[in-house]
Amino acid sequence: MKVVKFGGSSLANAAQVSKVVSIIKSDQARRFVIVSAPGKRFDGDIKVTDLLIQYANATLKQQPTETITGQIIARYDEIATAFNLPASVIEGIKQTILSLPDQEYEDETYLMAAFKAHGEKMNAVLFAQVLQASGVRAKYLDPHDAGLVVTDSPNDAEIEPSSYQRIYAWADSSVVRVIPGFFGYNTQEQICTFSRGGSDITGAIIARGVHASRYENFTDVDAIYAANPQVVSHPIAIHNMTFREMRELAYAGFSVFHDEALIPAIQGDIQVVVKNTNHPSQRGTSIMSHKRVNPAYPVSGIASSPGFCGIYIRKYMLDKKSVSQKILKVLAEHDLSYEHMPSGIDDLTVIMRQDQLNADIEETLIRELVIALRPDEIHITHDYALLMVVGEGMANRTGIMSKATDALARQNVKLVMVNQGASEISMMFGIKQAHADVAVRALYDTFFPDL
Template sequence: MKVVKFGGSSLANSAQVSKVVKIIQADDQRRFVIVSAPGKRFKGDIKVTDLLIQYAKATINNTPTETITGQIIARYEEIATAFKVPQTAFEQIKTTILDLPQQDYQDDGYLMAAFKAHGEKLNAMLFAEVLKTAGVNAKYLDPKDVGLKLTDSPNDAEIIPSSYEQISQWANSKLVRVIPGFFGYNDQGQICTFSRGGSDITGAIIARGVHAKRYENFTDVDAIYAADPHVIHHPIAIHNMTFREMRELSYAGFSVFHDEALIPAIQGNIQVVVKNTNHPGERGTSITSHKRVNPAYPVSGIASSPGFCGIYIRKYMLDKKRFSQKILKLLAKYDLSYEHMPSGIDDLTVIMRQDQLTPELEDALIRELVIALRPDEIHISHNYALLMVVGEGMANRTGIMSKATDALARQNVKLIMVNQGASEISMMFGVRQDEAQVAIKALYDTFFPDL
């Protein structure tokens, strides 16, 4: 039995939905279908989720909503009309959209979560009706009924582990169950959502809960590639990779698959396959616990993520005075997370995502660091990028680091940071953001010279 998830681009309009219907019909083992909200139909279009966010903000601010609700309703109506969905079923969807402001919400955070979640909820209700018109024995299944309980965090929730026992009771369903992704319910019955893109997480949770053999994640690419196709012309496809490799690459910018979605799949030892809705016959990328490594290609993928900054601190005998503890306490005070803290005997750098900092917060943090540490030097540098070189074949291999640094040196790429040791299957480099693409090309040409 398989669980399948379709992203927003796969369900953007009736033409795309028609492809999804055929995929479901082609394999009777595809028993649980997780859907996202309708995505962009063309460049410059707006996702239904973003329209719902606008709707929520207008409701909170008591500004007119007629134009926004009209746009939302039209997106679902186009699909319903194309598949001749019964008018009574579509009227329920329309009424639900218009009634959202009248529901009871604990506060504006829960209101926002509920509005956003209805992109998926209404699409799942509609797609169940679409499958029925195509002769598929299908039924909508709400996360509340399936037993998907989440922690009490309206817009960044996590699953409560006891949910899996409830979900397992649906394992022998004979119907095709259509379940909305992205959200569940807290103990008070309020809607809470995962982080943005969380439909992948729902799919993996359901797959683990019903003990699926395979979790298929349909998107708009034929496979996961060894590097960003926007940077490398026709990079090779990664047809087989491990969970560890995917987690490492997701951290540094691979956005095809939500990295948190791998955790339930790992826990349930479920094969994850990323496939293309537009080319379902393509092989795609299989993600599993283990794989056979090709010795000729120890590196599987190269990823880059921009938007980092580094706080450099120099102080004589820094390593003797527990400065790291003081720094971590200050970061916790301002609810800031850091990515890395490479250090030497007299200096260290705190690397973090710079979108956490406003100019005011940055000034306050530096001021408190000066008071707490009395450094000889302190300054902050912006616009770093982090590069990851990842591959199971890198373990116990010599010379990988030297090949990488030589490749970067030949292109005059300045290394801000080098980190190897946290994982035996990855290396991390910090570079200036404006040199990131040059660095990716240099690394790709080095580790994939003939491909």
């Protein structure tokens, strides 16, 4: 049995929805369908989720909402009309959307969560009808009824593990169940959403819950590529990868599949397949736990992610344990997280995401570190990129680091940090952001030489 998830672009208009119907009809094992909210139909279009955020904000500010609600309802109406659905379907959706401001919400954050969630919710209601009209026995299944209970964090919820047992009760469903992605309910039965793009997470949760053999994630790319196609022209597709490879690549910016969605898949050991709604016969990318035997290339993927900074601290005879503890304490007081902390003999660097900082926080942070550590030197450097080279085939092979650093040196890419040693399947380099694209291309050409 398979769980299938369709992204926003796969459900953006009637033509796309037709493709999705075909995909479901072509394989009877596809029993659970998770849908996103309708996405962009063309460049410059607005996603329904973004319209709903506008709607929520206008409601909170008591501004007129007719134009926005009109746009939202039109998106569903376009599809309902194309599939000749009874007028009652779109009427129900319309009333639900229009009555959103009349519901009770504990505060603005719950209101925002509920408004946003209705993009997926209405799309699932509609798509269940579309499937019915297309001859598929299908029913809408609300996350509430599915038993999907989440933590009480309105716009950044996490699954409660007890949910899996309840979801399993639906495993033998005799009809196709259409479930909206992106949200669940807390124990007070209030809607809470996952982080943005969270339909992937719902799909993974349902797949784990019903013990699916496979979780198919349909989107608008043929596969996950070994490098960003906007940086490297026509990179090779990765047809097989492991969960941990995906995790490492996702960290450095591979955003095809939501990072957090990997966790339920890993926990349930569910094979994830990323496929293209527009080319469903393409192999796509399969992600699973087994180590690949004899991968064709030692490296699977190369990624870079901008937006890091490093706080360099030097202090003679530093006691690393006590210095680290003091640094962690200062970071914790400001609710700042760090990514890496490479250490030398008398110095260490705290690598952080710089979007956590601004000039004020930076000044405060440095001042408090000076007080806590009395360092001989401290300074912050901005605009680093982290460059990741990832591959199961790297484990236990010598020479990969040498190849990578040689390729970078030939392009005059200066290494401000090299971090290898925790994971055996990746190497991490800190470089200047401005060098990131050159670096990715140099590494791609090195590790995929004949392509």
